Amino acid sequence: MALQKLHIEPLTQEAFTLFGDVIETDQRPFRMINNGSTRRYHCLSQVETANPADGDRAIISIFQARVTKMPFTIRMLERHPLGSQAFVPLLGRPFLLVVAPPTDYSINNDKPQLERIRAFVTNGKQGVNYSRGTWHHPVLAIGNEDDDFLVVDREGSGNNCDEHFFEENEQMTLDYQL
């Protein structure tokens, strides 16, 4: 049986609001700083950490992601129940997002809602900050060369990564040619 092919939408903040924030400058307000030499696009998103009083902290990493060979089968999604996770491309290339809205992580074996899974492609100038608990596929670099991302997420005690693997007949196909 053919797997369901995910429709890939262009990323906009409006379409992405259920899942988190788009980090971009297009059409965003800014203020001039540094004696008029610099635009500050202030607080495009915020880092969420569940338990700052227990030592949760926001950290900054770089992910060097291998290119995803297309067509690609979406076999799982993950979420970070204790904090947000932001990906900002460092090489100006588009990348793919597969997401589903956060669900109630207090329920055992909680899982993504299949019918609410959506796929997006960025424009190369956009990053994203997944809200705490947003289901998402691990980073999906596309194109001909591996890609680099600045990643801002939560470090602290406890499990901060739940993975859900789909039944074979629930898996989806992602196919995008740059």
Ligand SMILES: NC(=O)N[C@@H](O)C(=O)O
């Ligand atoms: N595991 C890890 O740090 N990366 C994932 O969370 C991801 O979303 O790529």
Ligand code: NI
């Ligand atoms: Ni993640």
